[in-house]
C-alpha cells in the first residue's frame with residue numbers, strides 16, 4: 155500500500171491482535187504487529203436534557219485527536235468490503251489513510267471523487283446497514299465509524315478559506331436540465347458539470363436541497379452544511395434556478411425547445427400519505443410533511459422572529475416508525491411538549507428508522523408505543539383533535555416486504571388523550587410532471603418507470619431517487635444520480651440511440 159500504518163495504544167479493554175486480520179487484508183502486505191481496539195471512538199453529543207430544549211446539532215463531531223484514533227483502527231483492507239457497501243463507491247480506505255497521515259486536502263479529494271455531498275452523508279446515511287455493516291472489524295468488534303470520519307473530513311474543509319475544487323473537463327457545448335435539487339439532482343448536476351456539460355438545476359421551492367432542507371431538522375443536519383455543499387456543486391459550474399415548478403411554469407418539452415439536450419428528473423416523493431381513518435382532517439392533525447416543513451424550512455421554531463406559526467402541543471402522538479417519525483417526535487419535544495408518543499404498529503425490530511436516531515429519541519424522553527395503531531380521531535366543539543382511538547396489534551406471517559404483518563388484537567380498542575397528531579406513514583410522488591408529460595410511464599404507485607440506466611420512457615429524459623424508488627435514502631438517491639449521469643454523459647458524447 156506504500157503508506158505507514160499507525161496504531162493507537164489506548165487504555166480501553168477489548169484489544170485484539172492485528173495479525174488475526176491479515177487473512178482479510180492479504181498476508182505480508184504490512185510489517186506491523188500492533189493491536190487494534192475493538193471499540194469505536196464515541197462521538198461527543200449534547201446531553202439529552204440540554205439538547206431537547208434547543209434545535210442545535212445533537213452530535214458534536216470528532217476532534218482531530220478522536221478522528222485520528224478512530225482512523226488508526228482501520229486495517230486498510232486490500233479488497234475493502236466497506237466500499238462494496240457504499241452505493242456511490244466512496245474510496246473509504248484512501249480517505250481514512252490520508253486522514254491519519256494528516257493529509258486533510260488528500261482526504262477531502264479522496265472523498266469527493268465519488269461523493270459531492272460528504273458533510274450530508276456523514277450525518278444522515280444509514281451507515282450501519284451499508285459501508286459499516288461490511289467492515290471486517292465488525293466480525294469481532296465494532297466496525298470503523300466511517301460516517302463519523304467522513305463528517306470530520308467534510309467539516310474540516312468547511313473551516314478552510316479555500317475549498318477543494320473538483321476537476322472539470324473542457325466544455326462540451328451540451329446543456330443539461332436537472333429538475334429538483336435534492337440529493338439525486340445535486341449528484342447528477344455535480345457529475346455532469348465535471349464532465350464539462352452546462353447544467354441548470356430547476357427547483358420548485360425557494361431554497362435548494364430537497365428533503366435535506368425541508369424535512370431533516372437542523373438538530374440532525376444543519377442547513378449551513380447543506381448550503382455549503384450546494385455551493386460546491388455550483389462551484390463546478392452548475393446553476394440553480396429557484397421558485398421554478400417544472401410541469402407548471404415550463405414543461406419537459408419546453409426544456410428541449412429551450413435548447414437542453416438532456417433532462418434528469420430528481421423530483422422526489424414529497425406528497426404525504428395518510429391513514430384514511432375518520433377524523434384525520436381535524437385541526438391539530440398534521441402530515442409530517444407539513445409539520446416538518448413548517449418547523450425546518452419556514453423556521454416555525456423561531457416564531458415570531460419568522461412568521462410561520464406551529465401548534466406547540468402538550469400531548470403529541472406521532473404515527474410511524476421511520477426517520478420521518480423520529481424527526482417529527484424529536485421536533486415536538488423541542489417545541490415544548492410534555493409528552494411525545496411514537497405510535498408504531500410493528501415492534502422495535504421492524505422499525506425502519508436509523509438506529510442512532512431511535513436511541514437519540516429514547517434518550518430525549520420520547521415514549522414508544524409499539525404494536526399500536528390509530529383507528530380514528532375525535533375533536534372538541536371547535537374541531538380541534540382531542541382523542542385518538544387506538545387498537546393493539548400482534549405480528550403475523552411475513553408480508554411482501556418480508557416483515558411480519560401486524561394484525562389487530564380483538565377488543566383492544568381504547569381512547570388516548572392527545573392535542574396534536576403527526577402522521578408520518580410515508581410519502582408518494584407528486585403527480586404533476588407525470589400528469590403533464592404523457593410520454594412518461596408511471597407504476598401503480600405513481601413512481602416513474604425507468605430501466606437500469608435510469609432512462610425513462612421519454613427520449614432524452616432520465617430519472618432517479620425517490621421519484622423512481624419511492625421514499626428511500628439520501629445515498630440511494632445519490633447512487634441513482636451517479637448511474638444516470640454516467641449514462642447521460644455516454645449518450646450525449648456518442649449521440650446514442652434511445653431504447
Ligand SMILES: Cc1cc2nc3c(=O)[nH]c(=O)nc-3n(C[C@H](O)[C@H](O)[C@H](O)COP(=O)(O)OP(=O)(O)OC[C@H]3O[C@@H](n4cnc5c(N)ncnc54)[C@H](O)[C@@H]3O)c2cc1C
Pocket residue numbers: 278279280333334335336337338339356357358359362363364365366369370371398399400401420421422423424446477478481508584586587618619620621625626627628629631
Ligand atoms: C423527515 C425526513 C427524514 C429523513 N431522514 C433520512 C436520513 O436520516 N437518512 C437518509 O438516508 N434518508 C432520510 N430521508 C430520506 C431522504 O431524505 C430521501 O430519500 C432523499 O432526500 C431523496 O432524494 P431525492 O433527490 O430523490 O428527492 P428530494 O430530496 O425529495 O428532492 C426533490 C426536490 O425536487 C423538487 N421538485 C419536486 N417537484 C418539482 C417540480 N415539478 N419542479 C421543480 N422541482 C421539483 C422538490 O421541491 C425537492 O427539492 C428522510 C426523509 C424525510 C422526509
Ligand code: SF4
Pocket residue numbers: 227228229230231234235236237246247288289290291298300
Ligand atoms: S473501513 Fe473496515 S473494511 Fe474498510 S478498509 Fe478499513 S477496516 Fe477494511
